[in-house]
Amino acid sequence: MSVPTDPLVLQGRHVRLEPLSHHHVEALVAASAADPSLYQWSTVPRGEVETSRYVETALAWRDAGTAVPFATVRLEDGAVIGSTRFFDIEHWARPQGHPRHGRRDPDVGEVGYTWLASSAIRTAINTEAKLLMLTHAFESWDVLRVCLHTDARNERSRAAIERIGGKFEGVLRAHRLAVDNTPRDSARYSIVAAEWPEVKQRLAQRLKQT
Numbered sequence: 682m683s684v685p686t687d688p689l690v691l692q693g694r695h696v697r698l699e700p701l702s703h704h705h706v707e708a709l710v711a712a713s714a715a716d717p718s719l720y721q722w723s724t725v726p727r728g729e730v731e732t733s734r735y736v737e738t739a740l741a742w743r744d745a746g747t748a749v750p751f752a753t754v755r756l757e758d759g760a761v762i763g764s765t766r767f768f769d770i771e772h773w774a775r776p777q778g779h780p781r782h783g784r785r786d787p788d789v790g791e792v793g794y795t796w797l798a799s800s801a802i803r804t805a806i807n808t809e810a811k812l813l814m815l816t817h818a819f820e821s822w823d824v825l826r827v828c829l830h831t832d833a834r835n836e837r838s839r840a841a842i843e844r845i846g847g848k849f850e851g852v853l854r855a856h857r858l859a860v861d862n863t864p865r866d867s868a869r870y871s872i873v874a875a876e877w878p879e880v881k882q883r884l885a886q887r888l889k890q891t
Contacts, residue, residue: 685805689749690783691813695805696785698813701739701764705752706732708761712798722835724860725796734876735764739794742768750794753810755801765810767818768826787823792829805891812884826873832859833866842870845887846880 691698691725693785713725727734742748750766775782792814797807818824831838833852843849847870859865872880 689751689817691751691810692756692819692888695756695809695811696813697754697756698765698810700756701750701752703733703736703740703765705761705764705882706736709736709752709764712760712762712784713796719802720796720860722832722838722860723796724794724858732781739764739766739801740794742766746770747872748790753797753801753806755806760798760800762801762806763795763820765792765795765814767792767814768794773854786820789824789826790818790822792818792827805852805888808884808888808891812888815872815884816881819881823873829872830856831870831872833868835868839868839870845883847872848876851871856885 689698689702689750690700696826706729708730713720713732715725717727728734736750739748739750743750747770748766749767749770750768751764753763753765754760755762767787767790770787771780772784773788781788792811795810801807815827817868819829826841829842829847830853831842833839838848850869850871853867853869855864856867
């Protein structure tokens with residue numbers, strides 16, 4: 682099974698999420714070159730070599746059918762200001778006769794690897810990007826669940842996920858490599874299909890307030 686092969690572009694009033702490619706490398710290098718304190722808890726590529734490797738890995742995951750990576754583009758000026766992706770995409774095997782047997786679209790997935798340039802922090806960009814991605818996941822792909830993980834020490838990120846309605850499931854110990862190259866404990870959150878209408882309403886309301 683694989684993710685749909687048609688290039689996926691998600692666009693709102695403030696932001697366009699377009700398929701990540703090698704031609705975004707130079708702009709991503711510029712986007713991440715500002716205040717490094719913004720990325721205390723997030724893995725963000727710095728410099729051309731690291732960013733090229735970051736893009737190559739994302740595209741390898743895409744080709745393996747487990748991710749859909751995006752470049753984040755601000756519509757106001759067309760600037761590439763970061764990146765985000767669907768990943769850990771799963772297709773569940775079901776017996777013939779099951780209502781969801783033979784689906785091409787994912788059943789579950791995760792949203793993450795999200796980072797923005799300093800100029801986009803505290804703007805409508807991230808809220809609208811999350812609204813676009815989650816709307817696509819739940820309403821176009823008809824997924825059953827979307828997960829979000831963050832470093833357990835990242836109180837700001839955890840609060841942001843909780844504000845939009847992500848449900849805390851627990852802490853996964855030594856889950857991933859942290860920015861400081863130590864085993865990272867990850868706070869795990871999820872949104873399931875039944876919760877999506879409320880989450881969508883919260884995101885839409887927050888977008889109006891930004």
